[in-house]
Structure formats: C-alpha cells, structure tokens
Amino acid sequence: xxxxxxxxxxxxxxxxxxxxxxxxxxxxxxxxxxxxxxxxxxxxxxxxxxxxxxxxxxxxxxxxxxxxxxxxxxxxxxxxxxxxxxxxxxxxxxxxxxxxxxxxxxxxxxxxxxxxxxxxxxxxxxxxxxxxxxxxxxxxxxxxxxxxxxxxxxxxxxxxxxxxxxxxxxxxxxxxxxxxxxxxxxxxxxxxxxxxxxxxxxxxxxxxxxxxxxxxxxxxxxxxxxxxxxxxxxxxxxxxxxxxxxxxxxxxxxxxxxxxxxxxxxxxxxxxxxxxxxxxxxxxxxxxxxxxxxxxxxxxxxxxxxxxxxxxxxxxxxxxxxxxxxxxxxxxxxxxxxxxxxxxxxxxxxxxxxxxxxxxxxxxxxxxxxxxxxxxxxxxxxxxxxxxxxxxxxxxxxxxxxxxxxxxxxxxxxxxxxxxxxxxxxxxxxxxxxxxxxxxxxxxxxxxxxxxxxxxxxxxx
Numbered sequence: 001x002x003x004x005x006x007x008x009x010x011x012x013x014x015x016x017x018x019x020x021x022x023x024x025x026x027x028x029x030x031x032x033x034x035x036x037x038x039x040x041x042x043x044x045x046x047x048x049x050x051x052x053x054x055x056x057x058x059x060x061x062x063x064x065x066x067x068x069x070x071x072x073x074x075x076x077x078x079x080x081x082x083x084x085x086x087x088x089x090x091x092x093x094x095x096x097x098x099x100x101x102x103x104x105x106x107x108x109x110x111x112x113x114x115x116x117x118x119x120x121x122x123x124x125x126x127x128x129x130x131x132x133x134x135x136x137x138x139x140x141x142x143x144x145x146x147x148x149x150x151x152x153x154x155x156x157x158x159x160x161x162x163x164x165x166x167x168x169x170x171x172x173x174x175x176x177x178x179x180x181x182x183x184x185x186x187x188x189x190x191x192x193x194x195x196x197x198x199x200x201x202x203x204x205x206x207x208x209x210x211x212x213x214x215x216x217x218x219x220x221x222x223x224x225x226x227x228x229x230x231x232x233x234x235x236x237x238x239x240x241x242x243x244x245x246x247x248x249x250x251x252x253x254x255x256x257x258x259x260x261x262x263x264x265x266x267x268x269x270x271x272x273x274x275x276x277x278x279x280x281x282x283x284x285x286x287x288x289x290x291x292x293x294x295x296x297x298x299x300x301x302x303x304x305x306x307x308x309x310x311x312x313x314x315x316x317x318x319x320x321x322x323x324x325x326x327x328x329x330x331x332x333x334x335x336x337x338x339x340x341x342x343x344x345x346x347x348x349x350x351x352x353x354x355x356x357x358x359x360x361x362x363x364x365x366x367x368x369x370x371x372x373x374x375x376x377x378x379x380x381x382x383x384x385x386x387x388x389x390x391x392x393x394x395x396x397x398x399x400x401x402x403x404x405x406x407x408x409x410x411x412x413x414x415x416x417x418x419x420x421x422x423x424x425x426x427x428x429x430x431x432x433x434x435x436x437x438x439x440x441x442x443x444x445x446x447x448x449x450x451x452x453x454x455x456x457x458x459x460x461x
Contacts, residue, residue, distance in 0.1 A: 039173045048270070048338040050180035051189065053345075057262030058186035060269030061123065062131050063193070064250035066138045069108060071242040073143035075100045075235040077228070079370055081150040082295050084227075088218040092227045094151050095219050101143030109136035124258040131190055141197045148204045151212070153288050160207035161288075164200045172196030237375035244382035248389045252410055255390075259397045268407070270342060271334070271349035275326060275356040283319075286311060287364030294371045305429040308365060312426060316440060319360040320447040327353040328451045347404070352411045358418035361440070365425045372428055381424070385417050 048056075074097040081093045112119070112132045120129040145164075152161050172192045179188025257265050290311050297303045326333065326349050334346025369378035392413040396406025426436045 039169045043173050043177055044274075045337050045339070047176060047180060048342055050177075050183075051185070052263075053266030053270075053341070054262045055186040055189060056266035056269050057257065057264070058125065058127050058131075059189040059193075060253050060265050061125060061128055061257055061262070062135075062186075062190050063269075064253040065132075066135055066142065067250055068243065068247050069104075069135065069139045070142035070146070071246045072239045073101045073104050073139045074098075074147055075104075076238040076242060077231060077234055078143075078147040078150045079238065080227075080231040080234050081147065082154050082291060083231075083370075087155075087212075087215055089223075089227055090151065090154060091212075091215040091218050092220070092223045093231065094147050096224050096228055097147035097150075098144055099224075101140055101147070105136045105140035105143070108139065109133075112136065123254070125262060127186065127262075134190065134194060138194060138197065141194075141201050145197065145201045145204060148201070148208050149288075151208055152204060153292050155212065156292070157207065157211060158289075160204060160211075163207070164204040167203045168196040168200030171199045233373075233375050237379045238370065241369075241375065241379040241382045244379075244386040248382070248386040248414075251386070251390055252393060252407070255393045255397060256403070256406070259401075260403050264403055267342070267345040268348055270338070271330075271345040271352060272356075274334075274345075275323065275349055275352060276359075283315070283360050283364050286315065287367060290364050291367040291371070294368060298371050301429065304371075305431060308368065308426065308429045309431055312361065312365060312431075312436070313439060315361045315364065316443045319357060320443050321451075323353050323357040323360065324444070324447050324451055326350065328455045348407055351404075351407050352414075355411050355414040355418060357444075358415055358422060362418055362422035362425060365422070368425055368428050374428060381421055385414075385421070388413050388417055 077093055077100065078097040081090050081097070084090045084093070112135060116129060116132055119132060120126060149161060149164075152158075172195065175195045176189055176192035179191060182188070184191070252268060253265050256268060290307070293307055294304060297307060328350075330350035330353065331343050331346035334349060335343040338345070366378070369375060389410060392409040393406055396402065396409045400406065422440075423433045423436050427433060
C-alpha cells in the first residue's frame with residue numbers, strides 16, 4: 001500500500017509563514033541577527049578572560065562617543081527612506097543621507113584634530129586620545145550603513161540585511177579574539193569593531209548596488225534639494241530626539257568614567273551588553289519589520305492598531321522570562337559564564353534588567369512616532385528621559401559618591417520613564433492605558449512566579 005504524504009506536506013506548508021508576511025520577514029531578519037549574536041555570545045567567556053575590565057571600559061567609552069554621533073550623522077534622513085510611495089523619491093533620500101554623513105564626519109575629524117587634548121582631559125582617560133581620530137571614520141561607516149539598511153528594508157531585501165550582520169559579527173569576533181590572544185588590550189576591541197563595521201557596510205553596499213543600481217538614474221541635484229526640504233522635520237525634530245535618546249543610554253559611561261574609572265565602566269558595559277542582546281537579536285528585527293508594515297498601513301488606523309497590539313503582546317511573551325532570569329540570578333550567571341572577577345557586572349545587570357525589559361518591549365514600537373508624524377512629541381519624551389537620567393546619575397556620583405547607588409537610581413528612573421513611554425506609544429493608536437498596563441503586569445507576574453520560587457528554594461539550601 002502506497003503511503004500518500006502529499007496532504008501532510010500541504011498541511012505543513014499552510015502552517016509555515018508565507019513569504020513576504022510579517023512573521024516571515026521577522027524570521028528572515030532574526031535568522032541573521034541570531035547568527036550574528038550567537039557568535040559573540042559563544043566567544044564572550046573567552047574575551048572576558050583575555051581582556052580586562054579596564055580594556056572593556058576604554059572600548060565602552062569609544063562606543064559611547066561613536067554611538068551618540070552615529071544617530072545624527074545622516075541628519076535622520078535615513079529613516080525617511082521608508083516613507084515615500086515611489087522609489088524615485090526614496091533613492092534621493094538615500095544619496096542625501098550619505099552626503100550628509102560625509103559632511104558631518106569631516107566636521108568631526110576637524111574638531112578632533114583641533115581639540116584632541118581638551119576632549120581627552122574632559123573624559124579623564126589618556127588612552128582614549130589616539131582613538132578619537134578613528135571616530136569620524138567609524139561614524140561615517142555607521143551613517144552609510146544606516147542609509148543602506150533603511151533602503152534594503154524598504155525594498156524588503158531582508159536577506160541582504162541579515163547577511164551583512166552575520167559578516168559584521170563574524171569578522172568582529174575573529175579579529176577581537178585574535179588580537180586579544182596577542183595581548184593588544186583595548187586596541188584589539190576597537191580595531192575589531194571597526195573591521196566588522198567596514199565589512200557590513202561593504203556587503204550591504206554591494207547588495208544594494210547589484211539589486212537597485214538602475215534606480216540611480218533618478219538621482220538629481222534638484223530632487224535631492226526637494227526631498228531635503230520636504231522631510232526637513234527629520235533633522236529638525238528626529239535628530240535631536242535620537243541624539244537625546246542615545247545620549248541618555250550612553251551617559252552612564254560618560255559620567256561614571258571620570259568619577260569611578262575605566263574598570264567600573266568595564267563592569268557596567270558588560271552588564272549592559274549582555275542585557276541588550278535580546279534587543280539586538282529580536283527587538284531590532286521586529287522593529288525594522290514593524291516599521292515597514294506600519295508605514296504601509298499608516299492610513300488604515302484599525303489595521304495599524306491591531307498590528308501594534310499584536311507585536312506588543314508577542315514582545316512581552318518572548319522577552320519577559322529570559323530577562324527576568326537575569327533579574328533573579330544575574331550574579332550567579334555572570335560569575336559562572338564570564339569568570340569570578342565579573343560578579344560585579346552580574347550585580348549591575350540585576351539592577352538594570354527591568355529597564356532593559358521595558359526597552360525591549362517599547363523600542364520596536366517607537367517607530368510609530370515617525371509613521372504618525374509625531375516627531376515633536378517624540379522629542380519631548382526624549383528630553384524628559386535624558387534630563388531625568390542625567391540628574392539621577394549626578395545625584396548618585398556627587399551626593400552619595402557610590403557606584404551601586406548611582407546605578408540603582410539610573411535604572412529605576414529609566415524603568416519608570418520607559419513604562420510611561422510604552423503606554424503612551426500604544427495610546428497613539430488608541431489602545432487604552434489600562435489595557436496595555438494590565439496585559440504587561442499579567443505577563444510579568446506569570447513569568448516571575450517560577451523564578452521567585454526557584455530563588456527562594458536556592459536561598460534556603
């Protein structure tokens with residue numbers, strides 16, 4: 001008797017995500033992001049044994065400066081690439097973004113040459129001096145990559161984005177490991193990061209040129225001027241919003257380094273990096289795909305509301321348990337994986353975990369500020385976030401003069417603000433505050449219960 005497997009196969013095909021669907025696009029981006037994140041996760045226990053906390057502290061300071069400048073290097077015109085109906089307009093935004101990135105990088109290079117000594121004294125870290133000259137090139141690469149990435153997402157070239165991330169992660173990991181074993185110190189981490197960003201930009205640039213070089217015929221000086229004027233709200237509002245948002249994340253490193261030194265910042269940076277891995281792994285993939293989907297449905301408010309609430313719930317279900325594991329067992333996990341000297345980083349991770357959970361849930365949805373043209377409101381939120389974080393840190397370092405209290409104040413204030421932001425974002429698409437809050441509370445309580453029991457059990461053994 002011949003077994004007919006065709007109905008079974010057809011049934012499986014029906015259940016699989018369809019090509020081009022939201023889930024399929026998320027999975028495509030997440031596959032690349034997963035591979036890109038698994039590599040540094042695997043080598044992290046080795047890196048924390050060949051690099052010192054002080055090495056990580058210098059590297060974190062370099063990343064903080066480049067991270068802040070990178071978000072404004074394209075004038076935020078890169079994000080506008082997603083919005084036009086026609087590629088003719090978008091490709092001019094792409095070129096405009098790259099031109100602005102070149103201009104801003106050149107300005108930063110001139111500033112570094114003139115004020116290197118003053119910047120070094122301000123940061124109270126002599127070793128950062130030589131690396132300041134790398135910052136203009138690092139932000140130029142970041143700006144070009146951002147613009148190419150937004151174009152690729154618009155064109156639904158999710159495989160290209162994933163491939164570039166894998167290339168970046170692989171080369172960065174191999175370079176940092178090799179230079180770490182050769183005792184290069186913080187130099188190895190910074191060079192590895194630069195090499196990885198270069199590879200990612202070249203890969204994505206080649207893919208975009210190969211697939212869409214025919215679009216370049218639409219690029220004209222007059223059209224570039226036209227789109228610059230049409231989307232002027234992006235540099236006017238979104239630039240400052242993004243700058244404040246990123247600065248508020250990086251401000252602990254910039255404030256803690258002069259007061260407590262590079263070693264303490266090394267502990268903080270590892271705790272922050274480990275906690276944000278879920279955001280890099282899934283949050284960015286969901287955020288980019290959600291941005292594309294929300295842009296398509298911006299005129300269909302009911303559909304947009306449905307998509308937003310579904311993404312919100314999925315992020316809650318996926319993110320809660322893994323991050324809460326760190327909340328309850330951070331010190332033990334860090335000590336076991338990274339070595340006993342990193343137990344302090346585990347303690348910091350426990351303090352910051354609730355804030356990172358709220359960022360994981362809210363950050364992918366925050367593109368609604370762009371989609372719904374609420375850039376001014378987004379800027380106000382970021383002003384509140386930045387000022388409250390700076391104040392909390394300054395209170396900790398200047399009045400209490402204690403690193404742990406400083407981080408507790410920073411983490412608590414950040415969590416409260418991000419909770420309010422999350423509920424406000426959902427309200428933009430008419431989802432009631434109470435509905436959003438009780439869904440979140442329910443998922444957090446259910447996820448926490450087995451961990452509380454386990455923590456109590458272990459504590460009584």
